[in-house]
Amino acid sequence: MTVPPKVGVLGGGRMGAGIAHAFCTAGAAVVVVERDDAAAQAAYERVAGNLARSVERGTTSETLEALTTRLSVSTDYADFAGSGLVVEAVPEDFSLKATALVAVEEQLDHDAWLASNTSSLSVSELAEKLQRPDRFCGLHFFNPVPASTLIEVVLGKRTSGELAAEARTWVADLGKTPVVVNDAPGFASSRLGVAIALEAMRMVEEGVASAEDIDAAMVLGYKHPTGPLKTTDIVGLDVRLGIAEYLASTLGPRFEPPQILRDKVARGELGRKSGKGFFDWS
Numbered sequence: 001m002t003v004p005p006k007v008g009v010l011g012g013g014r015m016g017a018g019i020a021h022a023f024c025t026a027g028a029a030v031v032v033v034e035r036d037d038a039a040a041q042a043a044y045e046r047v048a049g050n051l052a053r054s055v056e057r058g059t060t061s062e063t064l065e066a067l068t069t070r071l072s073v074s075t076d077y078a079d080f081a082g083s084g085l086v087v088e089a090v091p092e093d094f095s096l097k098a099t100a101l102v103a104v105e106e107q108l109d110h111d112a113w114l115a116s117n118t119s120s121l122s123v124s125e126l127a128e129k130l131q132r133p134d135r136f137c138g139l140h141f142f143n144p145v146p147a148s149t150l151i152e153v154v155l156g157k158r159t160s161g162e163l164a165a166e167a168r169t170w171v172a173d174l175g176k177t178p179v180v181v182n183d184a185p186g187f188a189s190s191r192l193g194v195a196i197a198l199e200a201m202r203m204v205e206e207g208v209a210s211a212e213d214i215d216a217a218m219v220l221g222y223k224h225p226t227g228p229l230k231t232t233d234i235v236g237l238d239v240r241l242g243i244a245e246y247l248a249s250t251l252g253p254r255f256e257p258p259q260i261l262r263d264k265v266a267r268g269e270l271g272r273k274s275g276k277g278f279f280d281w282s
């Protein structure tokens with residue numbers, strides 16, 4: 001096992017619970033720290049539920065009891081003491097994350113590692129707030145964590161080469177594949193996924209083909225499991241609009257959201273969650 005014997009996870013929501021599950025099944029003792037007792041209890045139930053499903057499916061050889069013995073929850077950052085790695089998974093807000101990371105770092109030994117599961121914020125800018133920016137990187141897990149085999153390892157300007165190498169081995173221990181990216185807006189996955197989706201939207205706008213046919217071109221022609229427009233419906237048109245606006249502001253006008261996306265969001269056509277997006281989900 002190369003994952004540290006004790007791993008902390010800050011925030012036990014959708015992603016944090018999945019990250020805790022992943023490290024626990026890889027053999028680490030995991031402590032999840034939440035903002036209050038109710039959230040900590042909910043986090044425990046989420047992770048324990050994930051662990052129970054792994055036992056039922058036979059994807060782990062350990063018993064549920066053995067796994068949950070290594071799992072604990074807390075509301076006290078001091079319980080991160082002794083962790084070899086803490087992964088932060090609180091909501092996507094720069095100042096919230098920066099404040100939380102600084103508070104976590106204060107609890108850690110000088111040789112501990114720190115990571116953020118941010119899906120869009122700059123790892124280099126978060127690192128500037130820390131005492132030991134060389135020991136910090138992004139670990140961008142995908143949702144749902146147990147089913148996803150990809151983790152983007154995001155290297156900030158000051159991330160050490162030692163951490164870059166360590167992170168690859170942790171990802172392999174979690175049974176997943178690392179994609180190593182230098183910190184840049186949208187990393188690799190969001191930038192490429194959104195670029196294809198925006199072009200697909202412009203093609204609908206220009207009447208090049210129907211949404212069904214554009215998606216079929218990518219599914220059948222390029223073996224994408226899901227077409228770019230259906231993926232947009234699943235992610236949420238409002239979420240993709242937000243990412244496109246951010247990428248346009250950082251990478252330039254090639255990420256400018258098409259009018260059709262703005263119009264659909266304004267009409268409340270947000271995709272699967274609202275019943276209609278580029279496809280009808282009712």
Ligand SMILES: NC(=O)c1ccc[n+]([C@@H]2O[C@H](COP(=O)([O-])OP(=O)(O)OC[C@H]3O[C@@H](n4cnc5c(N)ncnc54)[C@H](O)[C@@H]3O)[C@@H](O)[C@H]2O)c1
Pocket residue numbers: 010011012013014015016033034035039089090091092093100117118119120140141142143
């Ligand atoms: N949901 C996704 O599909 C997805 C995918 C990849 C990355 N991410 C990223 O993962 C991060 C978390 O997203 P999520 O979907 O799990 O959110 P979530 O809202 O489900 O979970 C966030 C958790 O953080 C807790 N929290 C908030 N403030 C806290 C604090 N100060 N201390 C401790 N805990 C605190 C909340 O109680 C909540 O349980 C975000 O940065 C998001 O961008 C999300």
